[in-house]
Amino acid sequence: MSSPGDILDLISRGDAATRADLARVTGMARSTVAQRVDTLIAYGLVEERETGASTGGRPPRVLRLATERNCVVGVDLGATHCRVALMDIGGTLLADREDPLRITEGPEAVLRHIDERMHELLAQAGRPLAAVKAIGIGVPGPVEFATGRPVNPPIMPGWHEFPIPDYFTSRYDLEVLVDNDVNALALGEVRHGSTAADNLLFVKVGTGIGCGIIAGGRLHRGAQGAAGDIGHIRVPGADTAACRCGNTGCLEAVAGGAALAARLAEAGVPAADGRAVVDLVSSGDPLAVRLVREAGRDIGDVLAGLVNFFNPEAIVVGGVMAAAHEHLLAGVREVIYQRSLPLATHRLTVVPTEAGEAGGALGAGRLAIDHILDPRNIDRALAAHAAGAAPAAR
């Protein structure tokens, strides 16, 4: 405690704006505070400026995060798109861009694309490459968070165990965090959306179905980082649909965008994927509307159990299928309120995402910011810096 990392934490949260504040809040000697602050300034994370307003004598000097010199990049990788966002370390979006990109093109091509976009956005925002301290990347598949390697990701052929961070850390002096896209979306929702909740589920309904979990204000990844994989929970009373995982009755096989598209195609209504289903719903196709509403009920049946188990304040629904949210959420709400316990639902909100298309990239950027500003990581980086070594590449 009261390490340089803790001092930075107080400054970035706005709990202390001057050296005198820090001495008062921490109870540390003025000389110790000065030493810690000077270290952070030398390292470039904090800057000290004279304020215009003086009350006579020497004008007070105010400490703040050095947002000009410290940025992060947030990346949202989908099956067929890539969004890259440049943010400063205070969380302000500086520039972003989305392109169509097939994740099946493989790690080298996709990571090169991210690399190029990063340079373009930096040029656009007028920031040097050295300002980028970390990159956060959300990918559409399971990831071992500690190493940044995808683990048997079903829709990412060629990515299994690929060490994503190495691509960047071998080229640049920065850190790389890789996480499942729904975790980035959940984090983006609580930090950038209007849903302030300590216990929140972000349910992404796209081709598949996944869930990001905020428990007690923090991302819950579980023991192996596999938490939130709700697409293969068995839907009560839906045992016939075969799933690509080998089981039957999985939520994804019953209510995912791909499953709905297949069912429409079987009925003679051409639909290639979830987006096509949403288009049919928008145009008022009665079968598509009915299937989406039924899918909502099936999702609601699984979520009703999770509401009893987890007791969240909010469920936020995103992903491609959320564009048909009137019908989807109607089904979800219907079953949750019918099946969950009254104590767990009487203040529960079930809403479509507000962060929208940009949510995943902003959440991934937030993952990078939280990592850089974590007091333990600051102290580790400073120790390496002091020892004359380059900051460790995680």
Added chain:
Amino acid sequence: MSSPGDILDLISRGDAATRADLARVTGMARSTVAQRVDTLIAYGLVEERETGASTGGRPPRVLRLATERNCVVGVDLGATHCRVALMDIGGTLLADREDPLRITEGPEAVLRHIDERMHELLAQAGRPLAAVKAIGIGVPGPVEFATGRPVNPPIMPGWHEFPIPDYFTSRYDLEVLVDNDVNALALGEVRHGSTAADNLLFVKVGTGIGCGIIAGGRLHRGAQGAAGDIGHIRVPGADTAACRCGNTGCLEAVAGGAALAARLAEAGVPAADGRAVVDLVSSGDPLAVRLVREAGRDIGDVLAGLVNFFNPEAIVVGGVMAAAHEHLLAGVREVIYQRSLPLATHRLTVVPTEAGEAGGALGAGRLAIDHILDPRNIDRALAAHAAGAAPAAR
């Protein structure tokens, strides 16, 4: 930070044993450390003793929790029993006792019983009443944790919204924490059992079925404190059993001890309750064995979904029915390993509880200890103490 509460935290975790340690670890001036330590000593939570071993000069003085002068009481209330445990603030059990007691006798009679037992245990252990700083109570029903009031507890008639803490705080100068019994069991398991896990589910299978959740090392209570109520999750493919909650197919109505007893009775095998079912299993009754094994599969069907969602390291099964754990756990494991995703199960352990009968009371005591030693609560109590007021009753 670096408040008296933080100082106590360092001492109780063993991170600092002397004033010199504290100055080094916190970076605070020696005079500030001395002031904080003296406050804690004056308040009675810390004591300083000379060690025998001297290296010449003044012998070093060591700081430790004042366990002689600070105790807690942990209480486990069941439908038909009451166990009271006296522990010191370091977590050592000093004395305990269990009695048959019907919770339906109502709050006044039950709380009077706890009060009397507390005095008996104190006399037995030779500690004064003033040493008791807090009481933790686990009750078999939903509780609003912040106020300590049960909320429509189905098997506790007369307890709805009864302010349990007031009974004790109006008589004594101590704090009272009331929680659902499964939360106390989960806490008891990670602190007193051999299952060291940051993400753990404690599943209590008795008359009903409930679950205590440890997420990231902390109790997860959810938005309204209702988390873990898995007894009313719908079991896939079991839609006919009517539940007392008004729905059908609830886990409790299919696999709870009362449901199994009723099904045995219907088949002409007399069984009054879950304990009778366990006795029949012990005596090798084939129908009882079959029903318990099926119940295990139904519980496994619900837990399989929760394993995908939560990705725990361990599932611990307790409660009356866990006495038939060979058959119960065989069914649970069978379905979890069949239905959950490989990444989430390959290191998952599913085990019967080790803490045994005493687990609930020890866990409730741990709830009280954690509250007393929480740095924020220490600082609040000291502030009240300094202002000349009696410590606030939560």
